[in-house]
Amino acid sequence: MNRKELLTKVRDEAGLQNLRQADNAVRVIVGILKALLSEEVALEVETSLPVDLREGWKMVEPYPADILEREDMYFGEAGDREAAQAPTITHG
Numbered sequence: 001m002n003r004k005e006l007l008t009k010v011r012d013e014a015g016l017q018n019l020r021q022a023d024n025a026v027r028v029i030v031g032i033l034k035a036l037l038s039e040e041v042a043l044e045v046e047t048s049l050p051v052d053l054r055e056g057w058k059m060v061e062p063y064p065a066d067i068l069e070r071e072d073m074y075f076g077e078a079g080d081r082e083a084a085q086a087p088t089i090t091h092g
Helices: 003-014 019-036 039-048 051-059 065-085
Strands: none
Touching: 003 019, 003 051, 019 039, 019 051, 039 051
16 A cells, blocks of 8 residues: 555545545554554554655654643543443444
8 A cells, every 4th residue: 555545545434525634634643653652663563664654654753642641631531431322343
């Protein structure tokens, strides 16, 4: 899979309007992943990517940990309530 294929799939699956929105979404996700993964695992991911996706991975900075912690604090309880109400595969 190359960059354009990835962005097209994200755009289509997420119902976004264009590839720029898909690119922004992917950048956020990669930044969060890089913040949460150990350096060793992040390097494994990087080396396993095709060249054009690897270059994109390298360009994205990890999402700041303090922001992730604030998000957990703000949305932690609300997310638990929403998760309890939303059907899942095992709790349909």
